[in-house]
Amino acid sequence: MELTRNLTDSASVAATATASTAQNTGSATATDITATDSATGSATGSVTSKASASGSSKASASGSKSGSGSSSAKHSTSYDARLxxxxxxxxxxxxxxxxxxxxxxxxxxxxxYTSLSATPTAINIMATCTENSQLYTISMNQTVSGTGSVVWDTGKYQSTAVQNPLLTETYTLIIYDAGSSISATAQAGYLSVFDSYTFGMYTPQPYVPLDQFVCATCSGALSSMERAALKMVLGMGLLTVLSFTWFVSGTGIIW
Known part of the structure; x- marks a missing residue:
């Protein structure tokens, strides 16, 4: 009996130790798995968070750039629309x-300048010709003062203009805010695009003697031969009238 009890107690102790070891092993394994999952989840979450932050940052930067581009087309201060x-x-x-x-x-x-609530920092001055759809630069970023003026050296431009020379045509003067655009919509208080003044330009022609001149735009222009024939016809008509008058007077038909 004593031997049997000892064997039973030994078996019970061994079983308890085995169970305890298994429990500890299971706990350790579960802890390791939990720690691994936690680390993986944290790392993944961190990367995702970084990616999300990066995407948000890029989107924000892109939005800022877009907003900046849009706002540059508008003036920062608005004036009463009735102005x-x-x-x-x-x-x-x-x-x-x-x-x-x-x-x-x-x-x-x-x-x-008239009706300006906000004076532009600088202006651009151009001229355009509808005949060749060309835009000619007269002055860029000219500082604005009380009044405006500009001198255009057409000789200098013409001497270097190879592809788009000045033509004998009508031109339109264009003046607009350098901080805006040539096609900007007028806004209260700000300088609107000016394009209502037209002027003509022409190329001087060499001297031509009067008897060799032909009017290119005259529909009834006569050549030198035609002018000589006309003179002869007029001369013959005058001679006929004088001869007839002398004949009638000499024969006493007219007293």
Missing amino acids: PAGGISMMTPAATETSYYKIGEYITFGWN
Whole structure:
């Protein structure tokens, strides 16, 4: 009996130790798995978080750039919509005059600013010709003062213009805010695009003697031979009238 009890107790102790070891092993394994999953999850979450932060940052930067581009097309300060847009009043030459300029000479334009609530920092001055759809630069980023003026050296431009020379045509003067665009919509208080003044330019022609001149735009222009024939017809008509008068007077038909 004693031997049997000892054997039973030994078996019980061994079983308990085995169970305890298995339990500890299971706990360790579970702990390791949990730690591994936790580390993996943390790392994955960290990477995802970083990717998300990076994406948000890029999207934000992209949005900022887009917003910046959009806002640059508009003025930062808004004025009462009842106010007129700023404008330009031509002084030299007067807006009521149609001036013609010889290509190769200096052309002076002068103007006043009207209804400006916000004075532009600088302006661009251009000229355009509808005949060749060309835009000619007169001055860029010109500082704005009380009044405006510019001198265009057409001779200098023409001497270097190979592809788009100045033509004998009508031109339109264009003045606009350098911080805006040539096609900007007028806004209250700000300088609107000025494009209402037209002027003519022509290329000087060499001297031609009067008897060799032919009017290219005259529909009834006569050649030198036609002019000689006309002179002869007029001369013969005059001679006929004088001869008839002398004949009638000499024969006493008319007293």
